[in-house]
Amino acid sequence: MVGSAIATSRSAERVVVVGAGFGGLRVARSLRRAPVQVVLLDRNNYHLFQPLLYQVATAGLEPEQIAKPVRAILRGQKNFDFRMVEVTGVDFAQRRLATSGGPISYDFLVLAHGGETNFFGLDSMMKHGLGLKDIGDAVTIRNHVLTCFEQAMLETDPERRRAKLTFIVVGGGPTGVEMAGALSELIRLVLVKDYPRLNIKDVRILLLEATDKLLASMPERLREAAGKTLWRKWIDVRFGATVADFDGEQIRLKSGEIIPAHTVIWAAGVRAAGLSARLGLPTARQGRIAVEPTLQVQGHPDVYIIGDAAYGEQNGEPLPMVAPVAIQMAETVARNIARALHNKPLQQFRYHDQGTLATIGRNAAVAHVFGLNLSGFPAWVMWLVVHIIQLIGFRNKLFVLLNWAWDYFFYERAARLITRD
Amino acid sequence: MVGSAIATSRSAERVVVVGAGFGGLRVARSLRRAPVQVVLLDRNNYHLFQPLLYQVATAGLEPEQIAKPVRAILRGQKNFDFRMVEVTGVDFAQRRLATSGGPISYDFLVLAHGGETNFFGLDSMMKHGLGLKDIGDAVTIRNHVLTCFEQAMLETDPERRRAKLTFIVVGGGPTGVEMAGALSELIRLVLVKDYPRLNIKDVRILLLEATDKLLASMPERLREAAGKTLWRKWIDVRFGATVADFDGEQIRLKSGEIIPAHTVIWAAGVRAAGLSARLGLPTARQGRIAVEPTLQVQGHPDVYIIGDAAYGEQNGEPLPMVAPVAIQMAETVARNIARALHNKPLQQFRYHDQGTLATIGRNAAVAHVFGLNLSGFPAWVMWLVVHIIQLIGFRNKLFVLLNWAWDYFFYERAARLITRD
Numbered sequence: 001m002v003g004s005a006i007a008t009s010r011s012a013e014r015v016v017v018v019g020a021g022f023g024g025l026r027v028a029r030s031l032r033r034a035p036v037q038v039v040l041l042d043r044n045n046y047h048l049f050q051p052l053l054y055q056v057a058t059a060g061l062e063p064e065q066i067a068k069p070v071r072a073i074l075r076g077q078k079n080f081d082f083r084m085v086e087v088t089g090v091d092f093a094q095r096r097l098a099t100s101g102g103p104i105s106y107d108f109l110v111l112a113h114g115g116e117t118n119f120f121g122l123d124s125m126m127k128h129g130l131g132l133k134d135i136g137d138a139v140t141i142r143n144h145v146l147t148c149f150e151q152a153m154l155e156t157d158p159e160r161r162r163a164k165l166t167f168i169v170v171g172g173g174p175t176g177v178e179m180a181g182a183l184s185e186l187i188r189l190v191l192v193k194d195y196p197r198l199n200i201k202d203v204r205i206l207l208l209e210a211t212d213k214l215l216a217s218m219p220e221r222l223r224e225a226a227g228k229t230l231w232r233k234w235i236d237v238r239f240g241a242t243v244a245d246f247d248g249e250q251i252r253l254k255s256g257e258i259i260p261a262h263t264v265i266w267a268a269g270v271r272a273a274g275l276s277a278r279l280g281l282p283t284a285r286q287g288r289i290a291v292e293p294t295l296q297v298q299g300h301p302d303v304y305i306i307g308d309a310a311y312g313e314q315n316g317e318p319l320p321m322v323a324p325v326a327i328q329m330a331e332t333v334a335r336n337i338a339r340a341l342h343n344k345p346l347q348q349f350r351y352h353d354q355g356t357l358a359t360i361g362r363n364a365a366v367a368h369v370f371g372l373n374l375s376g377f378p379a380w381v382m383w384l385v386v387h388i389i390q391l392i393g394f395r396n397k398l399f400v401l402l403n404w405a406w407d408y409f410f411y412e413r414a415a416r417l418i419t420r421d
Numbered sequence: 422m423v424g425s426a427i428a429t430s431r432s433a434e435r436v437v438v439v440g441a442g443f444g445g446l447r448v449a450r451s452l453r454r455a456p457v458q459v460v461l462l463d464r465n466n467y468h469l470f471q472p473l474l475y476q477v478a479t480a481g482l483e484p485e486q487i488a489k490p491v492r493a494i495l496r497g498q499k500n501f502d503f504r505m506v507e508v509t510g511v512d513f514a515q516r517r518l519a520t521s522g523g524p525i526s527y528d529f530l531v532l533a534h535g536g537e538t539n540f541f542g543l544d545s546m547m548k549h550g551l552g553l554k555d556i557g558d559a560v561t562i563r564n565h566v567l568t569c570f571e572q573a574m575l576e577t578d579p580e581r582r583r584a585k586l587t588f589i590v591v592g593g594g595p596t597g598v599e600m601a602g603a604l605s606e607l608i609r610l611v612l613v614k615d616y617p618r619l620n621i622k623d624v625r626i627l628l629l630e631a632t633d634k635l636l637a638s639m640p641e642r643l644r645e646a647a648g649k650t651l652w653r654k655w656i657d658v659r660f661g662a663t664v665a666d667f668d669g670e671q672i673r674l675k676s677g678e679i680i681p682a683h684t685v686i687w688a689a690g691v692r693a694a695g696l697s698a699r700l701g702l703p704t705a706r707q708g709r710i711a712v713e714p715t716l717q718v719q720g721h722p723d724v725y726i727i728g729d730a731a732y733g734e735q736n737g738e739p740l741p742m743v744a745p746v747a748i749q750m751a752e753t754v755a756r757n758i759a760r761a762l763h764n765k766p767l768q769q770f771r772y773h774d775q776g777t778l779a780t781i782g783r784n785a786a787v788a789h790v791f792g793l794n795l796s797g798f799p800a801w802v803m804w805l806v807v808h809i810i811q812l813i814g815f816r817n818k819l820f821v822l823l824n825w826a827w828d829y830f831f832y833e834r835a836a837r838l839i840t841r842d
Contacts, residue, residue: 045571045839062485064836071615072837081618084571084839101575135840150466150505154522194492197502395827395835399820406816414816415485416493418466418505419556 016106023307023326024112030334043086056138058182059413115308118269128248129266163260171268172209174358181360184233208241222366225375284311293348437527444728444747445533451755464507477559479603480834536729539690549669550687584681592689593630595779601628602781605654629662643787646796705732714769
């Protein structure tokens with residue numbers, strides 16, 4: 001039992017939520033008027049707005065602008081408590097979590113621990129490739145890309161200089177497409193001004209996709225529009241390109257092709273975060289744990305799993321690992337916990353797909369939302385509006401908007417600092 | 422010789438400037454119309470506005486807001502080039518620098534490599550104490566302080582909880598006073614809202630000063646005003662307190678007193694950065710190198726030293742290690758290099774002291790400037806204006822002002838993230 005303060009206020013049932021991502025945060029908020037005590041656990045003290053992480057990686061936004069301390073977000077909620085701990089295991093029989101800060105018992109448990117980069121067991125990529133799932137990852141990419149430019153300026157050998165200026169993004173989903181587009185604009189609109197001696201012909205950006213489609217969940221017209229925009233941004237898209245190996249200086253494809261490059265950003269897959277494997281529950285695809293239609297774990301009716309960590313199907317298709325699924329699941333779980341307290345029958349989860357958006361740069365995006373198919377400027381405006389609305393906190397909204405406006409009009413990126421080595 | 426681009430444009434004399442701090446940057450700028458090629462070297466790619474570093478350490482500002490890439494600052498300057506390298510030594514006879522990016526030759530050399538935290542050989546403090554000289558230091562302090570609060574919430578033992586919530590600042594100069602004031606406001610105005618279970622009586626902030634004076638360079642009336650303000654902010658100021666030892670869990674004073682505390686911020690001294698010791702030149706106090714009145718190094722007329730790395734005296738007193746000295750020295754050196762090119766006699770450096778400012782928190786500062794002695798609100802307004810004016814770049818000015826306004830009106834701090842472990 002952690003904290004005497006908690007131990008003494010045990011009149012209400014305790015709901016422990018693991019993870020302060022989109023799902024976990026929404027569960028905690030939705031239970032604000034329920035007759036329960038909510039304890040949210042996360043190893044970080046902040047909620048991160050992951051959809052804009054690629055902009056931190058490309059020096060457009062500062063980490064503080066897309067993250068907010070959990071305690072600040074839920075400050076007014078009376079039945080809420082936060083603990084910054086890492087969860088290491090769950091004893092379902094004793095209804096108790098093992099954490100880095102000691103054991104914590106629960107009456108209801110909501111596992112919303114999310115996803116992590118999936119390198120598909122490619123050891124060399126795990127070692128030398130750059131994932132993009134948290135603030136540390138994003139700052140590492142930013143530092144690495146900017147350092148490549150600084151080092152290229154010192155490099156006298158043209159072959160080695162070109163390798164330093166070759167940037168490979170793996171994965172043609174929304175993250176990969178957005179990352180490649182933002183990287184191209186960082187280099188071609190901003191860094192060219194910083195490096196007057198740079199020969200832009202030495203710079204290459206490649207987007208590698210294993211299948212024959214970009215943005216597979218989008219209709220064909222939008223996929224084509226995205227492909228055209230990437231082409232106009234000088235991004236070399238390779239279909240049917242599967243990575244075999246990367247040693248930090250060159251990447252080898254399954255086809256045998258070798259491309260000298262010092263930077264590989266891996267946006268090719270996500271899987272459930274490590275905790276899933278330590279729960280002793282059978283895992284499905286991507287290490288996710290299959291849940292009942294009520295989002296309960298089979299055999300453990302007091303345990304719910306949501307978001308990237310949960311595996312569910314709808315109309316014979318697996319649910320995608322995206323924020324809207326986590327948020328909608330969170331609302332179902334909050335309702336089901338309230339129903340369970342009143343011994344009412346639980347609701348089944350149904351996902352309402354609102355579509356997909358991806359931005360590729362200035363005035364360019366594709367949007368397949370609310371039954372509409374948009375590309376170009378209208379899609380870009382919709383992308384801006386949707387992301388600003390979803391960002392948590394007025395201060396973050398204001399600063400992100402100001403940053404975007406500045407960068408848009410002055411062709412700049414504020415955060416071009418190399419802050420770590 | 423680094424970079425073929427440089428090797429081929431050797432018509433003009435080359436001035437190599439080491440360090441992109443206040444001094445180095447000003448030399449590079451002041452030489453913009455001189456018939457020379459300017460090469461600025463720094464191990465970081467940015468100029469840091471150090472006077473606001475304590476606000477990054479106390480979660481008020483984001484690192485990106487007080488730093489700007491050197492290439493962006495000097496983008497328009499035709500005779501300028503930047504190299505992100507670490508200088509490891511100088512061969513004065515060959516007029517050549519050894520750097521992490523290979524050798525670089527010079528015609529004139531300006532050493533402006535600045536200062537670093539001076540732990541006065543106190544090994545235990547070097548290991549467990551927190552310095553405040555660069556962005557990494559500031560983010561480390563921020564993470565450490567916020568982590569102490571999170572851990573204190575998990576701590577059941579009252580003694581250990583109080584130790585986690587005891588924050589010691591060593592050094593009663595401007596940095597120590599500003600740090601202690603900002604820390605107190607972070608805790609008493611902001612964190613109390615994040616931690617409703619926190620007992621504020623468990624929190625202690627101590628400011629240790631070895632002599633019997635705070636802000637020794639200020640007139641007595643202002644020193645007293647500063648002392649009163651610190652008292653009103655619940656900061657326990659101890660005079661005649663010299664640190665003997667700190668093991669990360671408790672600090673021992675020379676008097677024998679032991680104070681359990683997990684945080685010691687060391688603002689007690691600065692010395693010339695490490696490069697000074699590797700130059701083979703005789704060093705004076707704080708590892709600084711004595712310079713001629715013209716700021717040349719004795720026996721090496723083509724080498725100048727400025728800022729924290731230089732030792733000079735005026736009216737029998739050593740020049741202080743502060744930004745205005747570095748900036749004024751930079752202007753003298755730029756003029757002297759231009760004069761040397763025209764075989765004119767060199768000018769002697771004279772420091773014009775414009776005074777000292779220190780802010781202690783909301784509406785509270787002391788200012789001894791332009792012959793005026795101000796305290797309270799007028800001094801605070803003057804502090805704000807002076808710092809906003811000096812901050813480089815309109816974007817940084819705008820974002821810092823917005824941040825300050827927000828924090829002032831809403832009693833907030835934006836950057837309360839724990840971003841590293």
